[in-house]
Amino acid sequence: MKLNITRGDKYLCAAIGGDIDHHSASEIRIRLDGEIQRAMPSMLILDFSEVDFCDSSGIGLILGRQRLMESVGGGLTVKNPSPAVRKLLMLAGLSRLVT
Amino acid sequence: MAKREFDNYFKMTLPALSRNESYARAAVAAFAAQLDPTIEELSDIKSAVSEAVTNCIIHAYADKGGKIELTCRLYDGGIYIKVRDKGCGIADIEQAMTPLYSTGPQGECAGLGFSVMESFTDRLKVSSAVGRGTTVIMEKKITKKAVV
Numbered sequence: 001m002k003l004n005i006t007r008g009d010k011y012l013c014a015a016i017g018g019d020i021d022h023h024s025a026s027e028i029r030i031r032l033d034g035e036i037q038r039a040m041p042s043m044l045i046l047d048f049s050e051v052d053f054c055d056s057s058g059i060g061l062i063l064g065r066q067r068l069m070e071s072v073g074g075g076l077t078v079k080n081p082s083p084a085v086r087k088l089l090m091l092a093g094l095s096r097l098v099t
Numbered sequence: 100m101a102k103r104e105f106d107n108y109f110k111m112t113l114p115a116l117s118r119n120e121s122y123a124r125a126a127v128a129a130f131a132a133q134l135d136p137t138i139e140e141l142s143d144i145k146s147a148v149s150e151a152v153t154n155c156i157i158h159a160y161a162d163k164g165g166k167i168e169l170t171c172r173l174y175d176g177g178i179y180i181k182v183r184d185k186g187c188g189i190a191d192i193e194q195a196m197t198p199l200y201s202t203g204p205q206g207e208c209a210g211l212g213f214s215v216m217e218s219f220t221d222r223l224k225v226s227s228a229v230g231r232g233t234t235v236i237m238e239k240k241i242t243k244k245a246v247v
């Protein structure tokens with residue numbers, strides 16, 4: 001799993017690479033939450049361009065970050081998911097988050 | 100389920116450790132590759148196996164470890180996958196299979212494990228006994244390719 005977080009003007013972009021499953025999700029969650037609390041962005045962009053695999057733990061990760069972003073008055077988008085991840089997001093009713 | 104002639108099979112037991120989730124799905128996907136599945140079929144199999152194995156680790160054994168038995172069989176036109184644990188078992192299978200139902204941390208568990216297994220395979224059967232464990236059986240059809 002790779003995670004590269006960049007800060008912009010009022011936004012945070014997290015480029016995730018590799019597999020998102022129960023094993024990797026906790027590390028991503030800890031690192032992301034730390035950055036969100038430090039930067040207090042109005043938008044969190046989860047860049048899934050390099051995600052090879054994602055299961056429902058990834059959906060839990062997105063839902064948890066969406067909740068956190070809403071609690072600080074911000075929003076979340078998911079960028080460039082693969083067709084397989086799009087299928088999962090659709091099943092979870094989260095297609096609206098994809099940009 | 101109708102009796103099937105199985106062409107090939109494998110069976111393995113692995114410790115219920117989160118780092119084995121990727122190994123389990125990769126092993127099943129590599130085995131299923133013998134049937135020449137499409138990328139989408141392979142991706143569906145990986146997702147379903149990942150969910151079943153993760154359930155064993157976090158729900159059946161509550162992250163305290165145990166053994167997971169994984170059995171796969173190939174037959175003409177598909178794959179049979181059985182994931183078995185000897186963990187806490189499920190008291191109410193119907194409730195556990197309800198989409199968005201989860202006993203995990205609020206907002207971190209999607210409660211979609213069984214929904215993914217059901218949607219991404221062609222058959223799902225769950226049997227369980229409290230205190231004795233759970234068995235998940237899935238079948239996925241693999242599209243036959245046209246001979247050119």
